[in-house]
Amino acid sequence: MVSLEEIIRGRRSIGKVKNEPVPKELIEKMIEAAVWAPNHFATEPWKFVVMTGEGRRVLGQAYADIAADTMQELSEEERALRLEKEVAKAYRSPVVIAAVCVPSDAPRVDAREELAAAHAAVQNLLLMAHASGLGAVWRTGDPAYHPKMKAAFGLAGREQIVGLIYVGYPDMQPSAGKRVPGTEKTAWLEG
């Protein structure tokens, strides 16, 4: 049995995965882990959009639509090539999960904490992916926060994407993880 510590320390961002389908049960297990993240006032401020196959076109088209706004100087040919590359980004893994923060409007709820909870949910998702033998990477970048991306997923109001999680069976050997030890990041205030 792999320990929790090994799972946490062994998880790496896996940007290159095989073009092999991932069983639905494993994706559901990841999302089930995600929804057990801590959240203040029990708002459960998240939802997930799982894209596979041609379902990924929604994301690819959004990448292309966003990039199209910056292509005024390109020739028709260059433009077509670039747009194709943008669409292809969504196809880098067999499964892409858009993790969305759905902040509660309830009184006393702090929007910062809603985001914090959604981010914690993504970490759970990543850890369960790793524990299930899958590789995953949490991607964002400007397009993830673009109004056109929100529109592509039909997000309303203060809903926002907090991560595009690319998932599949690993097709790379990640380099060893490296972190400054926790002891060097800690101040103890003791009596």
Ligand SMILES: Cc1cc2nc3c(=O)[nH]c(=O)nc-3n(C[C@H](O)[C@H](O)[C@H](O)COP(=O)(O)O)c2cc1C
């Ligand atoms: C909020 C957030 C956004 C991220 N966005 C990207 C991204 O757009 N592209 C990418 O390759 N990695 C992205 N990452 C992954 C980090 O680059 C990665 O976690 C970091 O390099 C540490 O490597 P590790 O995950 O293997 O420990 C993101 C991570 C977080 C927490």
